[in-house]
Amino acid sequence: MPRVLVDAAAVPADRGALIRYVDGLVAALHRAGADLAVVCQRAEAERYRLLAPSAHVLTGPVAITNRAARLAWEQSGLPLLARQVGADVIHAPYYSIPIRSGLPIVVTVHDATWFTEHDRHNPRASFFRSATRTAVRHAQRVIVPSKATRDELVRVLSADPTRIDVAYHGVDLMQFHPPSEEEVHRAAARCGLHGQPYVAFLGALAPRKNVPNLIRGFASAVKALEKPPALVLGGGVHEDDVDAACREVEATVKVVRPGYLRAPDLPGFLGGALVVAFPSRGEGFGLPVLEAMACGAPVLTTCRTSLPEVGGDAVAYTEPDAGSIAAAIGQLLASPERRAQLRQAGLARAGEFTWDASAEAHLSSYQRAIE
Structure with missing residues (x-):
């Protein structure tokens, strides 16, 4: 079996869905018996040793906590490290790759919305557009988490579809599960809900996530209710358009923004919600939808890009405008x-997405890159 070096040092500090991808994949590659090396930042080394006890875990230099230094190290230090550990292939799990590594490169491109929704990204999007173009041009294999992302890369970048492999994400059913009453109570208490029912959103409060229209649609849907639920926006930084939408709603509509939630609180937060609403305008995969289903939550999302591949018939759908969201x-x-009905269907659907299956697809892609 070839030795694979996974560059987990690329994981950004805010972690989020990307770290769940890398963690889930590394643990599943270990279970599959892969000959695995993982390079990471020093603060993460012990976690990867626990996730993959048989892996050769290495740490990069201290300086790579700085983004610019990490990108420079990626071009020279990473290929050198790969040769030192006898790697046969390098997996870059976050868009950017070493250009002249002397080894086959497999890269994960998580979505194409940097191109298709370019006006709904922050200024850093130019880096991701450039990194994606470079990766698609130079990597031996490109892994994407959905057929929709593959098709978009072919459409917007004229990528060669024969070099793109689809590997769906999985969900960790130990971490994401139908919560106990205690877990629901603890998550609600951390959000300051004091027993009030709520509709949940989890993810970055970025423009393409469509949170302002969610706020407006939610406010319209509950304004006539005698005891309306709250809307809780979990995760991400506060964006100006989100603040503006919150100021538009009536004082009787409660919108709670607790910021990033601790990982142990996520099952209670998602599974305890009346509805988990994720009306994104476009996703490479849509991991929050899968994780919410695994927690037994009724999910509302849009029929855009990859989201129907994840939700299937187990979620409710809406158009992304505020009026449609309000009606749904x-x-x-x-x-x-x-x-x-959605709770039961979502639980069954979530069981179809496993990290073990994802790891097998990754291993096949590594082998194709070497060949």
């Missing part, structure tokens, strides 16, 4: 039976 949330809040 209103229908779900008015129908406990429909929410119960």
Whole structure:
């Protein structure tokens, strides 16, 4: 079996869904018996040793906590390290790659919305567009988490579809599970809800996530209710357009922004919600949808890009405009039976996405790169 070097040092400090991808993949590669080396930042070394006890875990220099230094090290230090550990292939899990490594490169491109939704990204999007173009041009294999992302790369970058491999993400059912009453109570208490029911959102409060329209749609859906639920926006930094949408809603509408939530609180937060609403305008995969289903939450999302590949018939769908979101949330809040149906369907659907299956797809891609 070839030796694979996974560059986990590329994981950004804010972690989020990317770290769940890298962690889930590394642990599953270990279970599959892969000959695995992992390079990471020093603060993460012990975690990777626990995730993959048989892996050769190495740490990069201290300076790579700085983004510019890490990118420079990626071009020279990473290939040198790969040769030192006898790697046959390098897996770059976050867009950017070493250009002249002397070894086959497999890169994960997580989504194409840097191109298709370019006006809904922050100024850093120019880096990701450049990194994606370079990766698609120079890597031996490109791994994407959905067929929709593959098709978009072919459409917008004229990428060679024969060099792109689809490997769906999985979900860790130990971490994401139907919560106990205690877990629900603890998560709600951390959000300051004091027993008030709520609709949940989890993810970055970035423009393409469509949070302002979620706020407006939610406010419209609950304004006539005698005891309306709250809307809780978990994760991400506060964006100006989100602040503006919050100022538009009536004082009787409660919008809570607790910031990043601790990993142990996520099952209670997601599974305890009346509805998990994720009306994104475009996703490479949509991991929050899968994780919410695994927690037994009724999920509302859009029928855009990869989201139908993840949700299938187990979620409710809406258009991304505020009016459609209002109608969809209103229908779900008015129908406990429909929410119960979605809970059961979502649990069954989530069971179809495993990190073990994802690891097998990655191993096949590594072998193709070497060949």
